[in-house]
Amino acid sequence: MPNPADTAWLLVATALVLLMTPALGFFYGGMVRAKNALNTLMMSFAALGFVGLAWALFGYSIAFGPSPLAHAFLRDVALDAKGTIPHLLFFGYQGTFAIITAALISGAIVERMRFGPYVAFITIWSLAVYAPVAKWVWGGGWLGRLGALDFAGGTVVHVNAAAAAVVCALVVGSRKDYARQAILPQNVPFTLLGAGLLWLGWFGFNAGSALGANAIAALAFVNTMLAPTATLVVWTMLDLMRTKKATAIGAATGIVVGLVAITPAAGFVGPMSAIAIGAIAAVPSYYALLYRARTRLDDSLDVVAAHGVGGCVGALLTGVFASQTWSGLETATGSLKQLGVQAVAVLATIAYSAAVTFVILKLVALASRLRSDVREEGLGMDFTQHGEEAYSRGEGAVLLLDRRGEQ
Amino acid sequence: MKLVVAVIRSERLPDVLEELFKANIAGLTISRVHGHGGETERVETYRGTTVKMELTEKVRLDIGVSDHFVETTVQAILAGARTGDVGDGKIFVLPVERVVRIRTGEEDRAAVTPVGVPPD
Secondary structure, eight states: OOOHHHHHHHHHHHHHHHHHHHHHHHHHHTTSOGGGHHHHHHHHHHHHHHHHHHIIIIIHHHHHSSSTTTTGGGTTOOSSEETTEEHHHHHHHHHHHHHHHHHHHGGGTTTTBOHHHHHHHHHHHIIIIIHHHHHHHHSSOHHHHHTOOOSSOIIIIIIHHHHHHHHHHHHHOOOTTTTTSOOOOSOHHHHHHHHHHHHHHHHHHHHGGGOSSSHHHHHHHHHHHHHHHHHHHHHHHHHHHHHSOOOHHHHHHHHHHHHHHHTTTTTTSOHHHHHHHHHHHHHHHHHHHHHHTTSSOOOTTOHIIIIIIHHHHHHHHHHHHOOHHHHOOTTOOOOHHHHHHHHHHHHHHHHHHHHHHHHHHHHHHHHSOSBOOHHHHHHOHIIIIISOOTTOOOTTEEEEOOHHHHO | OEEEEEEEEGGGHHHHHHHHHHTTOOOOEEEEEEEOOSOOOEEEEETTEEEEEOSEEEEEEEEEEOGGGHHHHHHHHHHHHOOSSTTOEEEEEEEOSOOBOTTTOOBHHHHHSOTTSOOO
Protein backbone atom coordinates (compact mmCIF):
# COMPACT_ATOMS: atom_id res chain seq x y z
CA MET A 1 0.00 0.00 0.00
CA PRO A 2 1.43 3.41 -0.91
CA ASN A 3 1.98 5.75 2.05
CA PRO A 4 -0.49 8.68 1.97
CA ALA A 5 1.93 11.34 3.28
CA ASP A 6 4.69 10.33 0.86
CA THR A 7 2.18 10.23 -1.98
CA ALA A 8 0.87 13.71 -1.14
CA TRP A 9 4.36 15.22 -1.16
CA LEU A 10 5.34 13.54 -4.43
CA LEU A 11 2.12 14.76 -6.09
CA VAL A 12 3.11 18.32 -5.23
CA ALA A 13 6.78 17.77 -6.10
CA THR A 14 5.89 16.42 -9.54
CA ALA A 15 3.86 19.54 -10.32
CA LEU A 16 6.73 21.73 -9.07
CA VAL A 17 9.31 20.04 -11.29
CA LEU A 18 6.99 20.25 -14.30
CA LEU A 19 6.82 24.03 -13.72
CA MET A 20 10.59 24.23 -14.07
CA THR A 21 10.43 23.68 -17.83
CA PRO A 22 8.23 26.74 -18.61
CA ALA A 23 10.37 28.60 -16.05
CA LEU A 24 13.48 27.62 -18.00
CA GLY A 25 11.74 28.92 -21.13
CA PHE A 26 11.37 32.34 -19.50
CA PHE A 27 14.92 32.23 -18.10
CA TYR A 28 16.27 31.55 -21.60
CA GLY A 29 13.63 33.60 -23.46
CA GLY A 30 14.62 36.80 -21.65
CA MET A 31 18.23 36.48 -22.77
CA VAL A 32 17.68 36.25 -26.55
CA ARG A 33 16.72 39.01 -28.98
CA ALA A 34 13.05 39.98 -29.33
CA LYS A 35 12.80 38.39 -32.78
CA ASN A 36 13.65 34.99 -31.27
CA ALA A 37 11.71 35.21 -28.00
CA LEU A 38 8.85 32.88 -28.90
CA ASN A 39 11.11 30.33 -30.53
CA THR A 40 13.27 30.15 -27.43
CA LEU A 41 10.24 29.71 -25.17
CA MET A 42 8.83 27.11 -27.56
CA MET A 43 12.04 25.08 -27.36
CA SER A 44 11.22 24.48 -23.69
CA PHE A 45 7.47 24.10 -24.16
CA ALA A 46 7.95 21.58 -26.99
CA ALA A 47 9.91 19.36 -24.60
CA LEU A 48 6.82 19.17 -22.35
CA GLY A 49 4.95 17.48 -25.20
CA PHE A 50 7.46 15.52 -27.23
CA VAL A 51 9.81 14.35 -24.48
CA GLY A 52 6.91 13.80 -22.06
CA LEU A 53 5.19 11.53 -24.55
CA ALA A 54 8.40 9.70 -25.50
CA TRP A 55 8.98 9.11 -21.79
CA ALA A 56 5.55 7.50 -21.40
CA LEU A 57 5.91 5.31 -24.48
CA PHE A 58 9.55 4.15 -24.14
CA GLY A 59 11.79 6.36 -21.96
CA TYR A 60 10.56 5.22 -18.55
CA SER A 61 10.88 1.61 -19.56
CA ILE A 62 14.47 2.08 -20.78
CA ALA A 63 15.47 3.90 -17.58
CA PHE A 64 13.58 1.99 -14.90
CA GLY A 65 12.21 -1.20 -16.46
CA PRO A 66 13.63 -4.60 -15.55
CA SER A 67 14.25 -4.93 -19.29
CA PRO A 68 14.23 -2.03 -21.81
CA LEU A 69 10.74 -2.81 -23.13
CA ALA A 70 9.15 -4.28 -19.98
CA HIS A 71 7.27 -1.03 -19.17
CA ALA A 72 6.91 0.26 -22.75
CA PHE A 73 3.54 1.97 -23.29
CA LEU A 74 3.23 1.99 -19.49
CA ARG A 75 2.68 -1.75 -19.33
CA ASP A 76 2.50 -2.85 -15.67
CA VAL A 77 2.88 0.74 -14.43
CA ALA A 78 -0.10 0.84 -12.10
CA LEU A 79 -1.21 2.02 -8.67
CA ASP A 80 0.72 -0.58 -6.68
CA ALA A 81 3.50 0.76 -4.46
CA LYS A 82 6.96 1.46 -5.80
CA GLY A 83 8.86 2.25 -2.61
CA THR A 84 6.15 4.04 -0.66
CA ILE A 85 4.38 5.84 -3.53
CA PRO A 86 2.19 4.58 -6.39
CA HIS A 87 4.28 3.27 -9.28
CA LEU A 88 2.38 5.52 -11.71
CA LEU A 89 3.34 8.61 -9.66
CA PHE A 90 6.99 7.52 -9.63
CA PHE A 91 6.80 7.31 -13.42
CA GLY A 92 5.28 10.81 -13.66
CA TYR A 93 7.81 12.33 -11.26
CA GLN A 94 10.72 10.89 -13.25
CA GLY A 95 9.13 12.10 -16.50
CA THR A 96 9.37 15.74 -15.40
CA PHE A 97 13.16 15.23 -15.06
CA ALA A 98 13.47 13.83 -18.57
CA ILE A 99 11.57 16.85 -19.93
CA ILE A 100 13.68 19.54 -18.29
CA THR A 101 16.98 17.80 -19.08
CA ALA A 102 16.21 17.81 -22.80
CA ALA A 103 14.97 21.43 -22.66
CA LEU A 104 18.22 22.56 -20.95
CA ILE A 105 20.19 21.73 -24.11
CA SER A 106 18.27 24.36 -26.10
CA GLY A 107 20.29 27.16 -24.49
CA ALA A 108 23.27 26.22 -26.66
CA ILE A 109 21.52 26.47 -30.04
CA VAL A 110 18.94 29.26 -29.67
CA GLU A 111 18.41 31.87 -32.39
CA ARG A 112 19.53 29.55 -35.25
CA MET A 113 18.52 25.88 -35.01
CA ARG A 114 15.38 25.06 -36.98
CA PHE A 115 12.44 23.95 -34.88
CA GLY A 116 11.61 20.63 -36.58
CA PRO A 117 15.12 19.17 -36.35
CA TYR A 118 15.38 20.49 -32.77
CA VAL A 119 12.23 18.66 -31.72
CA ALA A 120 13.37 15.47 -33.46
CA PHE A 121 16.76 15.78 -31.76
CA ILE A 122 15.53 16.23 -28.18
CA THR A 123 12.95 13.46 -28.56
CA ILE A 124 15.55 10.94 -29.75
CA TRP A 125 18.09 12.29 -27.23
CA SER A 126 15.73 11.71 -24.31
CA LEU A 127 15.48 8.03 -25.28
CA ALA A 128 19.05 7.39 -26.42
CA VAL A 129 20.96 9.48 -23.87
CA TYR A 130 18.84 10.60 -20.91
CA ALA A 131 17.09 7.29 -20.28
CA PRO A 132 20.25 5.12 -20.35
CA VAL A 133 22.20 7.55 -18.12
CA ALA A 134 19.27 7.68 -15.66
CA LYS A 135 19.40 3.88 -15.61
CA TRP A 136 23.15 3.87 -14.90
CA VAL A 137 22.72 5.99 -11.79
CA TRP A 138 19.17 5.46 -10.50
CA GLY A 139 17.78 2.42 -12.33
CA GLY A 140 20.15 -0.14 -10.81
CA GLY A 141 22.85 0.42 -13.43
CA TRP A 142 26.62 0.26 -13.18
CA LEU A 143 27.26 3.75 -11.76
CA GLY A 144 24.73 3.20 -8.99
CA ARG A 145 26.35 -0.15 -8.14
CA LEU A 146 29.78 1.51 -8.22
CA GLY A 147 28.51 3.80 -5.45
CA ALA A 148 28.16 7.08 -7.38
CA LEU A 149 26.16 9.59 -5.33
CA ASP A 150 23.70 11.71 -7.29
CA PHE A 151 20.80 12.68 -5.08
CA ALA A 152 18.64 14.56 -7.58
CA GLY A 153 20.51 14.56 -10.87
CA GLY A 154 23.64 16.71 -10.88
CA THR A 155 25.26 14.22 -13.25
CA VAL A 156 22.20 12.63 -14.85
CA VAL A 157 20.51 15.96 -15.58
CA HIS A 158 23.00 18.82 -15.59
CA VAL A 159 26.36 17.38 -16.63
CA ASN A 160 24.53 15.21 -19.16
CA ALA A 161 22.66 18.15 -20.74
CA ALA A 162 25.79 20.35 -20.76
CA ALA A 163 27.88 17.73 -22.58
CA ALA A 164 25.14 17.49 -25.21
CA ALA A 165 24.99 21.30 -25.37
CA VAL A 166 28.68 21.65 -26.31
CA VAL A 167 28.31 19.14 -29.12
CA CYS A 168 25.11 20.86 -30.34
CA ALA A 169 26.78 24.28 -30.38
CA LEU A 170 29.74 22.86 -32.33
CA VAL A 171 27.71 20.85 -34.85
CA VAL A 172 25.00 23.46 -35.45
CA GLY A 173 27.57 26.28 -35.52
CA SER A 174 27.63 29.85 -34.24
CA ARG A 175 24.94 32.45 -34.87
CA LYS A 176 25.82 34.61 -37.86
CA ASP A 177 26.09 37.68 -35.62
CA TYR A 178 28.05 35.94 -32.84
CA ALA A 179 31.23 37.87 -31.98
CA ARG A 180 30.42 40.33 -34.81
CA GLN A 181 27.60 42.33 -33.28
CA ALA A 182 26.38 43.01 -29.78
CA ILE A 183 23.55 40.55 -29.01
CA LEU A 184 21.57 41.93 -26.11
CA PRO A 185 18.88 40.29 -23.95
CA GLN A 186 15.38 41.37 -24.90
CA ASN A 187 13.76 41.14 -21.45
CA VAL A 188 15.90 40.82 -18.32
CA PRO A 189 12.81 40.72 -16.02
CA PHE A 190 11.77 37.47 -17.81
CA THR A 191 15.15 36.00 -16.93
CA LEU A 192 14.74 36.94 -13.26
CA LEU A 193 11.17 35.60 -13.28
CA GLY A 194 12.46 32.37 -14.80
CA ALA A 195 15.22 32.08 -12.18
CA GLY A 196 12.70 32.65 -9.38
CA LEU A 197 10.29 30.03 -10.71
CA LEU A 198 13.18 27.61 -11.26
CA TRP A 199 14.14 27.99 -7.60
CA LEU A 200 10.54 27.27 -6.54
CA GLY A 201 10.37 24.25 -8.83
CA TRP A 202 13.75 23.03 -7.61
CA PHE A 203 12.30 22.36 -4.15
CA GLY A 204 10.26 19.66 -5.87
CA PHE A 205 13.30 18.52 -7.84
CA ASN A 206 15.63 18.07 -4.86
CA ALA A 207 13.34 17.51 -1.87
CA GLY A 208 11.05 15.34 -4.00
CA SER A 209 14.03 13.12 -4.78
CA ALA A 210 13.80 11.81 -1.21
CA LEU A 211 10.74 10.03 -2.67
CA GLY A 212 8.84 10.55 0.56
CA ALA A 213 7.65 13.11 3.10
CA ASN A 214 10.48 12.49 5.52
CA ALA A 215 13.50 13.99 7.26
CA ILE A 216 15.76 13.58 4.20
CA ALA A 217 13.23 15.57 2.14
CA ALA A 218 13.46 18.33 4.76
CA LEU A 219 17.27 18.22 4.55
CA ALA A 220 17.24 18.42 0.75
CA PHE A 221 14.64 21.20 0.90
CA VAL A 222 16.66 23.42 3.24
CA ASN A 223 19.88 22.71 1.36
CA THR A 224 18.10 23.83 -1.82
CA MET A 225 17.22 27.05 -0.05
CA LEU A 226 20.70 27.64 1.37
CA ALA A 227 23.14 26.76 -1.42
CA PRO A 228 21.87 29.39 -3.89
CA THR A 229 21.91 32.05 -1.17
CA ALA A 230 25.67 31.54 -0.89
CA THR A 231 26.14 31.40 -4.66
CA LEU A 232 24.13 34.60 -5.09
CA VAL A 233 26.26 36.42 -2.51
CA VAL A 234 29.59 35.23 -3.93
CA TRP A 235 28.44 35.91 -7.50
CA THR A 236 27.39 39.45 -6.57
CA MET A 237 30.75 40.03 -4.85
CA LEU A 238 32.62 38.84 -7.94
CA ASP A 239 30.46 41.13 -10.09
CA LEU A 240 31.16 44.08 -7.79
CA MET A 241 34.89 43.39 -7.74
CA ARG A 242 35.08 43.10 -11.53
CA THR A 243 32.80 45.92 -12.76
CA LYS A 244 31.63 47.70 -9.59
CA LYS A 245 28.05 46.81 -10.60
CA ALA A 246 25.90 43.93 -9.36
CA THR A 247 24.13 42.73 -12.48
CA ALA A 248 20.61 41.28 -12.61
CA ILE A 249 21.46 38.62 -15.18
CA GLY A 250 24.40 37.76 -12.95
CA ALA A 251 22.05 37.27 -10.00
CA ALA A 252 19.72 35.07 -12.05
CA THR A 253 22.69 33.02 -13.25
CA GLY A 254 24.16 32.75 -9.75
CA ILE A 255 20.89 31.35 -8.40
CA VAL A 256 20.77 28.68 -11.12
CA VAL A 257 24.44 27.74 -10.59
CA GLY A 258 23.81 27.32 -6.85
CA LEU A 259 20.77 25.15 -7.53
CA VAL A 260 22.70 23.02 -10.02
CA ALA A 261 25.61 22.55 -7.62
CA ILE A 262 23.49 21.43 -4.66
CA THR A 263 21.39 19.02 -6.77
CA PRO A 264 23.66 15.95 -6.49
CA ALA A 265 24.39 16.64 -2.81
CA ALA A 266 20.99 17.79 -1.55
CA GLY A 267 20.08 14.77 0.59
CA PHE A 268 23.63 13.74 1.51
CA VAL A 269 25.20 16.84 3.11
CA GLY A 270 24.51 19.06 6.10
CA PRO A 271 23.27 22.64 5.74
CA MET A 272 26.67 24.28 6.36
CA SER A 273 28.17 22.04 3.70
CA ALA A 274 25.36 23.14 1.35
CA ILE A 275 26.38 26.74 1.94
CA ALA A 276 30.03 25.82 1.24
CA ILE A 277 29.08 24.01 -1.97
CA GLY A 278 27.00 26.97 -3.13
CA ALA A 279 29.76 29.46 -2.36
CA ILE A 280 32.54 27.41 -3.98
CA ALA A 281 30.48 26.67 -7.10
CA ALA A 282 30.09 30.37 -7.92
CA VAL A 283 33.77 30.87 -8.71
CA PRO A 284 34.49 28.36 -11.52
CA SER A 285 31.16 29.06 -13.24
CA TYR A 286 31.66 32.83 -13.05
CA TYR A 287 35.04 32.63 -14.76
CA ALA A 288 33.96 29.90 -17.19
CA LEU A 289 31.24 32.28 -18.36
CA LEU A 290 33.66 35.15 -18.90
CA TYR A 291 36.10 32.87 -20.70
CA ARG A 292 33.46 31.29 -22.97
CA ALA A 293 32.36 34.66 -24.33
CA ARG A 294 35.88 35.20 -25.66
CA THR A 295 35.98 31.89 -27.52
CA ARG A 296 34.43 30.80 -30.82
CA LEU A 297 32.08 28.43 -28.98
CA ASP A 298 28.63 29.98 -29.32
CA ASP A 299 27.05 28.18 -26.36
CA SER A 300 24.64 31.09 -26.50
CA LEU A 301 23.05 30.95 -23.05
CA ASP A 302 25.99 29.31 -21.27
CA VAL A 303 24.63 25.84 -20.63
CA VAL A 304 28.21 24.65 -20.10
CA ALA A 305 29.28 27.34 -17.63
CA ALA A 306 26.08 27.08 -15.56
CA HIS A 307 25.05 23.44 -15.79
CA GLY A 308 28.27 21.74 -16.91
CA VAL A 309 30.75 23.45 -14.63
CA GLY A 310 28.21 23.86 -11.80
CA GLY A 311 27.14 20.22 -12.18
CA CYS A 312 30.72 18.89 -12.15
CA VAL A 313 31.66 20.98 -9.11
CA GLY A 314 28.52 19.82 -7.29
CA ALA A 315 29.07 16.18 -8.21
CA LEU A 316 32.71 16.23 -7.06
CA LEU A 317 31.98 18.18 -3.85
CA THR A 318 29.27 15.63 -3.02
CA GLY A 319 32.13 13.16 -2.75
CA VAL A 320 33.84 15.50 -0.30
CA PHE A 321 31.00 16.77 1.88
CA ALA A 322 28.64 13.74 2.00
CA SER A 323 27.98 13.01 5.65
CA GLN A 324 26.66 9.86 7.27
CA THR A 325 25.42 11.94 10.21
CA TRP A 326 23.03 13.84 7.97
CA SER A 327 22.21 11.32 5.26
CA GLY A 328 21.92 8.36 7.62
CA LEU A 329 23.55 6.26 4.92
CA GLU A 330 26.81 4.46 5.53
CA THR A 331 27.51 4.62 1.78
CA ALA A 332 27.16 8.42 1.64
CA THR A 333 30.40 9.54 3.27
CA GLY A 334 32.92 11.94 1.82
CA SER A 335 36.30 10.36 1.10
CA LEU A 336 39.04 10.30 -1.49
CA LYS A 337 37.61 7.06 -2.84
CA GLN A 338 34.15 8.60 -3.12
CA LEU A 339 35.62 11.60 -4.93
CA GLY A 340 37.14 9.17 -7.44
CA VAL A 341 33.81 7.40 -7.96
CA GLN A 342 32.12 10.78 -8.52
CA ALA A 343 34.75 11.69 -11.12
CA VAL A 344 34.17 8.37 -12.93
CA ALA A 345 30.43 9.08 -13.05
CA VAL A 346 30.98 12.59 -14.42
CA LEU A 347 33.49 11.49 -17.06
CA ALA A 348 31.43 8.50 -18.19
CA THR A 349 28.35 10.70 -18.55
CA ILE A 350 30.23 13.39 -20.52
CA ALA A 351 31.80 10.82 -22.87
CA TYR A 352 28.57 8.92 -23.53
CA SER A 353 26.38 12.02 -23.85
CA ALA A 354 28.78 13.84 -26.18
CA ALA A 355 29.32 10.84 -28.46
CA VAL A 356 25.66 9.85 -28.82
CA THR A 357 24.57 13.50 -29.20
CA PHE A 358 26.95 13.80 -32.14
CA VAL A 359 25.53 10.68 -33.80
CA ILE A 360 21.90 11.80 -33.29
CA LEU A 361 22.60 15.26 -34.75
CA LYS A 362 24.27 13.72 -37.81
CA LEU A 363 21.29 11.38 -38.30
CA VAL A 364 18.77 14.24 -38.00
CA ALA A 365 20.90 16.29 -40.41
CA LEU A 366 20.49 13.55 -43.02
CA ALA A 367 16.74 14.11 -42.99
CA SER A 368 16.67 17.91 -42.70
CA ARG A 369 19.14 20.78 -42.42
CA LEU A 370 19.76 21.67 -38.81
CA ARG A 371 19.99 25.44 -38.99
CA SER A 372 18.30 28.38 -40.65
CA ASP A 373 19.94 30.15 -43.55
CA VAL A 374 21.38 33.64 -43.08
CA ARG A 375 18.24 35.41 -44.32
CA GLU A 376 15.91 33.47 -41.99
CA GLU A 377 18.26 34.08 -39.09
CA GLY A 378 18.17 37.81 -39.88
CA LEU A 379 14.39 37.88 -39.94
CA GLY A 380 14.26 35.99 -36.65
CA MET A 381 13.12 32.52 -35.69
CA ASP A 382 9.70 33.62 -34.40
CA PHE A 383 8.42 34.54 -37.83
CA THR A 384 10.34 31.97 -39.87
CA GLN A 385 9.68 28.97 -37.59
CA HIS A 386 6.34 29.78 -36.00
CA GLY A 387 4.64 32.41 -38.16
CA GLU A 388 4.09 34.59 -35.09
CA GLU A 389 5.82 37.45 -33.32
CA ALA A 390 6.29 37.89 -29.58
CA TYR A 391 5.55 41.60 -29.66
CA SER A 392 3.21 42.16 -32.58
CA ARG A 393 1.45 45.52 -32.54
CA GLY A 394 -0.99 44.51 -35.24
CA GLU A 395 -0.51 47.72 -37.23
CA GLY A 396 -1.18 47.06 -40.89
CA ALA A 397 -2.44 43.53 -40.26
CA VAL A 398 -5.22 42.53 -42.64
CA LEU A 399 -7.55 39.69 -41.68
CA LEU A 400 -7.49 36.86 -44.19
CA LEU A 401 -10.81 35.05 -44.40
CA ASP A 402 -10.89 31.33 -44.94
CA ARG A 403 -11.97 30.99 -48.57
CA ARG A 404 -13.57 27.59 -48.03
CA GLY A 405 -15.65 29.06 -45.23
CA GLU A 406 -17.07 31.74 -47.49
CA GLN A 407 -18.53 29.36 -50.03
CA MET B 1 23.92 70.65 -47.22
CA LYS B 2 21.68 67.69 -47.80
CA LEU B 3 19.53 65.46 -45.64
CA VAL B 4 19.95 61.81 -46.50
CA VAL B 5 16.88 59.82 -45.46
CA ALA B 6 17.12 56.07 -45.74
CA VAL B 7 14.49 53.44 -44.97
CA ILE B 8 16.17 50.07 -44.47
CA ARG B 9 15.52 46.56 -43.16
CA SER B 10 15.75 46.57 -39.35
CA GLU B 11 17.98 43.50 -39.36
CA ARG B 12 20.50 45.31 -41.61
CA LEU B 13 20.88 48.25 -39.20
CA PRO B 14 24.06 46.95 -37.50
CA ASP B 15 25.71 46.47 -40.91
CA VAL B 16 24.66 49.92 -42.11
CA LEU B 17 25.97 51.57 -38.94
CA GLU B 18 29.25 49.71 -39.31
CA GLU B 19 29.63 50.99 -42.90
CA LEU B 20 28.68 54.56 -41.91
CA PHE B 21 31.13 54.69 -39.05
CA LYS B 22 33.83 53.25 -41.30
CA ALA B 23 33.13 56.17 -43.68
CA ASN B 24 33.45 58.64 -40.76
CA ILE B 25 29.78 59.57 -40.71
CA ALA B 26 29.14 60.13 -37.05
CA GLY B 27 25.97 62.21 -36.77
CA LEU B 28 22.70 60.45 -37.40
CA THR B 29 19.22 59.83 -36.03
CA ILE B 30 17.35 56.55 -36.33
CA SER B 31 13.70 55.75 -35.81
CA ARG B 32 11.65 52.57 -35.94
CA VAL B 33 9.00 52.93 -38.58
CA HIS B 34 6.45 50.76 -40.36
CA GLY B 35 6.21 50.83 -44.11
CA HIS B 36 4.97 49.12 -47.20
CA GLY B 37 7.24 48.72 -50.17
CA GLY B 38 5.95 45.83 -52.23
CA GLU B 39 7.74 43.05 -50.41
CA THR B 40 6.30 39.55 -50.55
CA GLU B 41 3.47 39.27 -48.10
CA ARG B 42 4.09 37.99 -44.65
CA VAL B 43 1.38 35.76 -43.21
CA GLU B 44 1.03 35.04 -39.51
CA THR B 45 -1.53 32.95 -37.63
CA TYR B 46 -2.77 33.52 -34.11
CA ARG B 47 -5.20 30.88 -32.79
CA GLY B 48 -6.81 30.22 -36.13
CA THR B 49 -6.90 33.88 -37.14
CA THR B 50 -4.70 34.32 -40.18
CA VAL B 51 -3.48 37.80 -40.92
CA LYS B 52 -1.43 39.31 -43.69
CA MET B 53 1.05 41.85 -42.39
CA GLU B 54 0.80 44.72 -44.87
CA LEU B 55 3.25 46.90 -42.96
CA THR B 56 6.77 45.75 -42.34
CA GLU B 57 8.98 47.00 -39.56
CA LYS B 58 11.75 49.18 -40.96
CA VAL B 59 14.40 51.52 -39.63
CA ARG B 60 14.63 55.10 -40.87
CA LEU B 61 17.94 56.93 -40.81
CA ASP B 62 18.17 60.73 -41.00
CA ILE B 63 21.66 61.99 -41.75
CA GLY B 64 22.52 65.65 -42.33
CA VAL B 65 25.73 65.97 -44.41
CA SER B 66 27.62 68.58 -46.38
CA ASP B 67 27.32 68.25 -50.16
CA HIS B 68 30.61 66.51 -50.85
CA PHE B 69 29.73 63.83 -48.28
CA VAL B 70 26.44 62.80 -49.92
CA GLU B 71 27.93 60.18 -52.22
CA THR B 72 30.02 58.59 -49.45
CA THR B 73 26.93 58.37 -47.26
CA VAL B 74 24.78 56.83 -49.99
CA GLN B 75 27.45 54.28 -50.88
CA ALA B 76 27.90 53.33 -47.22
CA ILE B 77 24.16 52.73 -46.83
CA LEU B 78 24.03 50.70 -50.04
CA ALA B 79 26.96 48.56 -48.87
CA GLY B 80 25.32 47.82 -45.54
CA ALA B 81 21.67 47.52 -46.46
CA ARG B 82 21.53 45.63 -49.76
CA THR B 83 20.46 41.98 -49.71
CA GLY B 84 19.16 41.87 -53.28
CA ASP B 85 15.61 40.89 -52.28
CA VAL B 86 12.51 43.04 -52.57
CA GLY B 87 12.17 45.12 -49.42
CA ASP B 88 15.71 46.46 -49.08
CA GLY B 89 14.32 50.00 -48.79
CA LYS B 90 15.01 53.43 -50.30
CA ILE B 91 17.41 56.31 -49.95
CA PHE B 92 16.14 59.87 -50.41
CA VAL B 93 18.46 62.89 -50.70
CA LEU B 94 16.74 66.15 -49.77
CA PRO B 95 17.97 69.74 -49.96
CA VAL B 96 18.36 71.44 -46.59
CA GLU B 97 17.73 75.15 -46.09
CA ARG B 98 19.46 75.71 -42.80
CA VAL B 99 21.17 73.70 -40.06
CA VAL B 100 21.95 74.98 -36.55
CA ARG B 101 24.02 73.17 -33.97
CA ILE B 102 22.18 73.84 -30.73
CA ARG B 103 25.20 73.69 -28.41
CA THR B 104 27.27 76.36 -30.17
CA GLY B 105 24.90 78.14 -32.52
CA GLU B 106 27.16 77.17 -35.45
CA GLU B 107 25.27 77.11 -38.71
CA ASP B 108 25.14 75.10 -41.89
CA ARG B 109 28.34 73.37 -42.93
CA ALA B 110 30.08 73.93 -39.59
CA ALA B 111 27.03 72.48 -37.88
CA VAL B 112 27.08 69.19 -39.81
CA THR B 113 30.84 68.73 -39.48
CA PRO B 114 31.74 66.50 -36.53
CA VAL B 115 33.61 68.07 -33.63
CA GLY B 116 37.37 67.88 -34.10
CA VAL B 117 37.26 67.78 -37.92
CA PRO B 118 38.30 71.09 -39.53
CA PRO B 119 35.57 72.19 -41.98
CA ASP B 120 37.35 72.27 -45.33
